[in-house]
Amino acid sequence: AQGQFVPAGSWLPIIFNPSFPYRLTHTVIAAFLTTALVVAGVGGWHLLRDRANLGARKMLAMGLGMVAVMAPLQILAGDEHGLNTLEHQPAKVLAMEGHYDAHPDGAPLILFGLPSDRDERVRYAVEIPRLSSLILRHDPDAPLPGLKDFARDRRPPAAILFWSFRIMVGLGLAMLMLGVWGLWARWRRRLYDTPWLHRAAVAMGPAGFVAVLAGWITTEVGRQPWVIYGHMLTADARSPIAAPAVATSLAAFVVVYFAVFGLGVLYVLRLIAKPPEAHEAEPRRTPRHAAGITPVATFEPTNREKDA
Ligand code: HEM
Structure with missing residues (x-):
């Protein structure tokens, strides 16, 4: 009655909504996969330059091993996720599949x-x-x-979903193939001697980020035009802020994010470009943490240093 949607007594049903377990599982596996692909890609990159580099070998072996375990799990989780979405947000799945017409006896x-x-x-x-x-x-x-079966203004834009979903699933299948190739090479004892596998690992290095973005777009575009599914339209949820104000803050975000993330990405790429050093010592020093989450640049002395 007051134009607000507040669940009776508790926000927990909103957080732990019926799609929660599927989203959590799918997104956590996505994070593991993304990380594993970056590690394998960096390992592959350095192995293409020096096949004997032990650090790079370990990176490739561990990264591809993780991909081999996680990619099939992700495909299973994605499948279950889709079934859950069909139950709760059917128009999203129909747009992902490109089904405009109903199919009473089996859809292609x-x-x-x-x-x-x-x-x-x-x-x-x-x-x-x-x-x-x-x-x-x-x-x-x-x-x-x-x-x-849905009114025209109650459907998500199908073309975006159709393609974002295919990019995600296509990359998921490519990850599966990379993992299987890695297992095969390991079994043949050629994991470090197959340059094409290393090149494939490099090519797939960024694939996790792309799949995550494609998945996110599928999720968020797919629930349109609703901001609260079936209850409140996105158009009715907008704030009464004039377009120039929105444009200015958006421009500020773009500038700041490009500067901060741009520098961050450059820094990470420079770190990645350095090959792991042969016989690199295990880390000896334990960083001490400040009260918050930021590590401070002081170190506990190691036991050996204390003795000395
Ligand atoms: C290969 C088979 C895959 C299938 C069948 C699949 C299925 C799905 C489905 C149905 C959704 C949208 C569900 C919804 O919003 O209701 C989704 C979202 C998503 N997917 Fe996938 N997916 C697959 C692979 C991947 C891969 C490889 C990644 C990343 C490494 C990934 C990351 C994501 C992310 C981050 C979301 C958004 C989740 C959210 O915001 O709630 N997916 N996936």
Whole structure:
């Protein structure tokens, strides 16, 4: 009545909503995968220059090992996530799949094509019959609704979702293949002697970041036009702030973020460019932490230094 959506008594049902376990699992695995791919990519980069570098070998072995474990888990988690989304945000999944029409007796999986919201169809669709029903309902003949079952102004923009979803899934499958290739090379005892594997690891180094962004776009664009699904439209949630004020703060964000992250990325790339040194000693010093989360630049003396 007051134009507010506050759950009776507690915010916990909002945080622990029905998609929470799926999102948490999928996003945490995404973080593990992204990290593993960067480590494997940096290891591969240095092995292409010096195959004997022990540090680089360890990075490649551990990174690819992690990818081999996490990529199949991520695909399983993503599949479960999709089933949950179909239950709670069906229009999102229908847009991801490019289903404008309902399919009463089994929907095909559209691999590629050009979705057009205006024409309400996917042009040049390449599809596999009934596979979408098999994936989403575990039954090839199961019916699936279509976007046309929703009013035009209650649908997300299908083209963005169709492609962001394919980028995420495509990269997930590429990660799986990289992990399997790594296992195969390890089994053949050629993990450090397969330059094409090292090149593939370098090429896939940034793939985790791209997949995470694609997943995020799928999630956020996919819930449009709702800010609170089925209850409140994004258009009704906007703040009464004039466009120039929004543009100014956006411009400030762009400038500050480009400067801060730009420098950060340059710094990290310079660190990455340095090969791990042969026989590099284990870290000896324990950084002491300040009261907050920021490490301070002082070190506890090691026991050996204390003795000395
Ligand atoms: C390969 C198979 C994959 C499938 C089937 C899959 C499935 C999904 C689905 C259905 C969503 C959207 C769900 C929703 O918003 O309701 C999603 C979101 C997401 N995906 Fe994937 N995914 C896959 C691979 C990946 C990979 C490889 C990564 C990253 C390394 C990734 C990262 C994400 C992220 C970060 C989100 C956003 C989650 C959120 O904000 O709640 N996904 N995925």
